[in-house]
Amino acid sequence: MPELPEVETIRRDIEPYIKGRAIKAVGAIRAKNVLKGIKAKRLEKALKGQRIERVERRGKYLIFKLASGNCLIIHLGMTGKILKKPDRFVKVTFHLSNGKSFYFSDIRMFGKVSFSKTYPVLNLGPEPLADDFTANRLKEMLKGRGGNLKALLLNQKFLAGVGNIYASEALFLAGINPKRRAGSLKFAEVKKLHKSLREVLLAGIKYRGTSVSDYRDASGRIGGYQHRLKVYDREGRFCKKCRSKIRRIVIGQRSTFFCPHCQS
DNA sequence: ACCTAAACCTGGGCGC
DNA sequence: TGCGCCCAGGTTTAGG
Numbered sequence: 001m002p003e004l005p006e007v008e009t010i011r012r013d014i015e016p017y018i019k020g021r022a023i024k025a026v027g028a029i030r031a032k033n034v035l036k037g038i039k040a041k042r043l044e045k046a047l048k049g050q051r052i053e054r055v056e057r058r059g060k061y062l063i064f065k066l067a068s069g070n071c072l073i074i075h076l077g078m079t080g081k082i083l084k085k086p087d088r089f090v091k092v093t094f095h096l097s098n099g100k101s102f103y104f105s106d107i108r109m110f111g112k113v114s115f116s117k118t119y120p121v122l123n124l125g126p127e128p129l130a131d132d133f134t135a136n137r138l139k140e141m142l143k144g145r146g147g148n149l150k151a152l153l154l155n156q157k158f159l160a161g162v163g164n165i166y167a168s169e170a171l172f173l174a175g176i177n178p179k180r181r182a183g184s185l186k187f188a189e190v191k192k193l194h195k196s197l198r199e200v201l202l203a204g205i206k207y208r209g210t211s212v213s214d215y216r217d218a219s220g221r222i223g224g225y226q227h228r229l230k231v232y233d234r235e236g237r238f239c240k241k242c243r244s245k246i247r248r249i250v251i252g253q254r255s256t257f258f259c260p261h262c263q264s
Numbered sequence: 265a266c267c268t269a270a271a272c273c274t275g276g277g278c279g280c
Numbered sequence: 281t282g283c284g285c286c287c288a289g290g291t292t293t294a295g296g
Contacts, residue, residue, distance in 0.1 A: 002289060002290090003290095006289070033272080033273075060289095075290085075291085077272095077290055078288070078291095079275090079289090080290095089274090107273080107274050107275065108274050108275080108290095109272080109273055109274080110272065110291075112291095145266095146265070147266055147267080151266095151267090156290090156291080163290070164288095164289055164290085165289055166289085210289070211289095212288085212289070213287095213288060214288080215289065252267080252268085253270090255287090266296105267296085268294100268295085268296085269294090270292100270293085270294085271291100271293080271294100272290105272291090272293105274288105276287085276288090277285100277287080278285085278286085278287100279284095279285085280282100280283090280284095280285105
């Protein structure tokens with residue numbers, strides 16, 4: 001489910017709700033599959049009494065920074081949610097010192113909850129919305145890459161936070177065919193792609209994420225960007241620019257949507 | 265480096 | 281109603 005804009009929306013929802021509060025207790029229900037590198041008992045022991053200083057996002061990861069320097073790390077996978085009110089798929093419950101709680105819920109259990117004594121090393125590419133991600137930097141990153149461009153945009157070690165929806169949308173906005181070789185882009189195209197990536201991610205945040213199926217914010221509400229998608233999930237429908245039919249192809253086992261006319 | 269397939273899971277939608 | 285497919289915002293691993 002959640003790509004950079006969805007994770008950022010959740011981060012902004014949850015930080016003021018939990019900031020400065022201590023974790024009083026941790027509950028785990030059928031959570032074995034979502035706890036990575038730590039068992040429920042040890043996680044509770046490690047977190048108990050710790051004050052949450054801030055919530056950061058790196059790529060698609062949420063990093064809950066604790067006053068001790070320890071970190072709670074959550075990746076939402078495909079269907080993971082952070083909720084202020086529980087639903088029937090809650091796997092881990094975090095009870096806070098003020099009597100409130102927040103919940104990690106996940107139907108498919110591709111999400112992961114982990115703990116680190118220090119700030120985690122996540123091995124991710126640059127943050128697309130950071131100032132140091134420039135068109136020139138993207139040009140250098142693409143140089144000599146022989147693989148498929150759209151597949152590369154989904155590679156978190158290449159660029160952090162872009163997922164299947166925003167990759168298709170950015171390529172449409174840039175007018176670039178998803179089947180292109182990554183290293184074949186001319187600088188004018190690199191500049192367009194750079195701008196488009198930032199534009200679609202910022203718009204995704206502005207409209208509080210894309211709910212084509214499971215995504216919900218921390219209050220359980222749907223996002224708004226699904227109404228603004230230009231190509232994703234629009235196979236067979238008319239391109240909003242040129243009225244051609246949007247096509248769906250598969251690249252690297254993932255659905256990829258594009259306009260064959262605007263992205264020739 | 266790069267590609268493919270499969271695996272991890274559950275639930276919803278659709279055709280029959 | 282029900283069964284059997286197919287699909288899904290992600291990541292990892294194995295093998296070629």
